[in-house]
Amino acid sequence: PPVIADPAASEASADGTTTTASADPPPQERSEPRKARHREASADDPVRHGYALSGSLGYAGCANAWCEGYNRGLGVGAEFGLRWGNVMPLVAYNGGTGPYSTEQLSREVQAQITNSPKIRIHTVGAGVAVFPIGRGHRRVDSFFGVRVGFASVGMDYDMGPVSASERVRRGAVTLSGGAGGFVTQHLTFGIRVDGHVMFKGSNCT
DSSP states (O other): OOOOOOSSEEEEOTTSOEEEEOOOOOOOOOOOOOOOOOOOOOTTSOOOEEEEEEEEEEEOOOOSGGGTTOOOOEEEEEEEEEEETTEEEEEEEEEEEEEOOHHHHHHHHTSOOOSOOEEEEEEEEEEEEEOTTOOTTOOBOOEEEEEEEEEEEEEEEEETTEEEEEEEEEEEEEEEEEEEEESSSSOEEEEEEEEEEEEEEEEEO
16 A cells, blocks of 8 residues: 655664654744834924915916007016915915007007006915925925915006006906925925916906
8 A cells, every 4th residue: 555654754763662753844034023114304304394485586477358468577476474394374476567569559549659568467365385295305395376365457558648557456366386396404496387367356447
């Protein structure tokens, strides 16, 4: 009959006794539990709490029908907020100015414009900005935000001896977004876009 080997090996000695050796596998080394990756805060990490002040400089445009003769201008902005990590309540101002086409304005008012008119845009408001990926040691600090406030657009021009002023005053919702990064612990640099949508209000000439 076939012989089935026992997992324990037997060895006979000269006096007839039998010694059995165990075939148990060698003990395995215990693996230590995996530790969660955790980075201690560093003194060089970007600061994302406290008061924040920002300024911007760039291009200011206007897409409304009543500023058809305005194609380019200089835009400025200022923002003050109190940041708590990834959220920052804020108040902000945006302004812009640039030349308005004399030919276009002459057609609109059906009179000869005798000066070089400039359009002026101002918005103020309060809202909140959110920084979705800014945390810990990350230098990237992109954001998006929304605020509600007030907007005005104005222009002064001359029609010979007659001077005229136009003013548009309306409520405004501002949507903002940008991408930036910390260049020091307290200073960021980047790009942003602010879009103002006006509603209600009045148009005075």
